[in-house]
């Protein structure tokens with residue numbers, strides 16, 4: 001798939017589900033940081049970042065009224081939401097996507113380590129590593145960004161979220177991934193990602209990177225160890 005097509009699709013998701021606008025770019029940069037910290041080689045890091053950009057593509061196929069519904073979802077609506085990984089996977093296959101990193105991440109990003117996730121309820125090492133990585137990142141971002149009672153960029157809040165990840169290690173999340181991500185977040189300053197891609201910024205003002213290279217440039221500029229600050 002051409003890169004401009006990729007970004008066009010992601011913008012469609014953003015337009016439909018405003019919550020994902022800054023989220024997309026944050027999780028992509030967290031993925032880069034985590035994959036690099038795990039020693040994954042640069043071409044594979046790029047592929048993982050591409051999967052992160054596309055993770056919620058299937059939300060295109062969910063009605064906006066359901067995605068943006070302020071109240072409790074009905075059983076039928078929740079069943080529909082649970083199909084978004086499959087919808088995204090099917091769309092990508094139809095578009096000619098053949099990178100297993102991307103397809104696995106999109107299809108399995110809501111699977112839980114204990115088999116309680118969706119859409120297929122796979123467990124443990126049957127969940128592809130790329131999806132195991134993304135599931136921890138997605139949860140970290142949701143917990144550090146979307147709870148109004150949390151103070152953004154507050155270190156204590158981040159510590160609390162990391163503790164929650166550790167609590168759910170082995171049930172929701174793969175233990176070795178949680179261990180890596182928690183030590184990464186404690187050793188390096190990842191706050192710039194939340195600061196730069198902030199949900200309080202209006203859609204119009206939001207910087208939308210034109211390419212993964214632009215994200216790379218941002219990361220190399222900001223992603224310094226905490227002790228060097």
Ligand SMILES: [Fe+2]
Nearest residue numbers: 055056109110
């Ligand atoms: Fe999702």
